[in-house]
Amino acid sequence: MLNVDTIKNGLVIDHITAGMGAKIFHYLGLDKAPFCCALIMNVNSKKSGKKDIIKVDNIINIDYSVLGFIDPNISINVIKDEQIVRKIKMELPDRVENVIHCKNPRCITATENYVSHTFRLVNREKKQYRCEYCDAPHSAGLIG
Secondary structure, three states, X not given: OOOOOOOOOEEEEEEEEOOXXXXXXXXXXXXXXXXXEEEEEEEEEOOOEEEEEEEEXXXXXXXXXXXXXXXXXXXXXXXXXXXEEEEEEOOOOOEEEOOOOOOOOOOHHHHOOOOOOEEEEEEOOOOEEEEOOOOOEEEOOOOO
């Protein structure tokens, strides 16, 4: 059995879709973090079969809308003095800015660097977003 130390003050990012943990770990910059953090992959889960978990022994600033975009099933436990003091459930954000990039070469975002890449949620069930400028589609969970 794998044993990871208890978090004293930090975050536990739980219920990550199996295989997505490494992408989130890297996106959050935890691979370069000067504090203790752990990525645990393919953990048995009654709800989903397998899941990934990230434990961070530090309170860090996270853009929750980005995590909701990457994986809306994520939940975050905020830990203080080894106790859960807050639970945060992610959901698909209505809008994301500068998280993904429009793939349409004719979009204004491709030629004008000052224009932010902004997408709006158009179909929650299908996790479908569209560029606010050219209407190009993009699916949640895919960063790039």
